[in-house]
Amino acid sequence: MEQMTIEDYNQRKAKSHKLLLLFAMVSMFMMFAGLTSAYLVSASRKDWIHTMILPPAFTISTIVIIISSITIHLAKLSIKKNNRQNTSIFLISTLVLGIAFVYFQFKGFSQVVDMGYFFTGSESTVTSSFLYVLTILHLAHLFGGIISLLITIYNHFKQKYNASQSTGIELAAMFWHFLDILWVYLFLFLYFVK
Numbered sequence: 001m002e003q004m005t006i007e008d009y010n011q012r013k014a015k016s017h018k019l020l021l022l023f024a025m026v027s028m029f030m031m032f033a034g035l036t037s038a039y040l041v042s043a044s045r046k047d048w049i050h051t052m053i054l055p056p057a058f059t060i061s062t063i064v065i066i067i068s069s070i071t072i073h074l075a076k077l078s079i080k081k082n083n084r085q086n087t088s089i090f091l092i093s094t095l096v097l098g099i100a101f102v103y104f105q106f107k108g109f110s111q112v113v114d115m116g117y118f119f120t121g122s123e124s125t126v127t128s129s130f131l132y133v134l135t136i137l138h139l140a141h142l143f144g145g146i147i148s149l150l151i152t153i154y155n156h157f158k159q160k161y162n163a164s165q166s167t168g169i170e171l172a173a174m175f176w177h178f179l180d181i182l183w184v185y186l187f188l189f190l191y192f193v194k
Helices: 006-042 056-080 084-114 126-157 167-192
Strands: none
Touching: 006 126, 006 167, 056 084, 056 126, 056 167, 084 126, 084 167, 126 167
């Protein structure tokens, strides 16, 4: 029987981790697909607000998360070249941009309330409640992304990654890109579907 090398074992382990993450991302996407389908069905209600616009802070947060997707991609490229310094800069930049995204999301909630649309209570509407649910659920997943990013940064500083062993950074980048694509989908959906 052929003996498995450490490199073969690491490659199999990386593939299984990527597959598990892919299954998790598909299930998360299905949840959001279900919610956006419910949004479409609810838009035919008589009490649906067709004039509500997304606040400017949501546009800024969209730009921020797209830039963060670029920085984590650059971190992945940097570790593949064994450039630890650039990897550190890009990972920390991604973390800062992720925190900025969260800030602008909460600023967006404040702007929605300032426009007179409340998320809960007697003055809330179905429209504003859907906006709240979609964005809060995305933020919950983004908090998971930030935690995984913190773990990745910690492991990077413990020198667990290099050009031949970069699975942790690859998984973090894969999940972060998913969160980015998911938010852009939600943003465009909420922007164009009234």
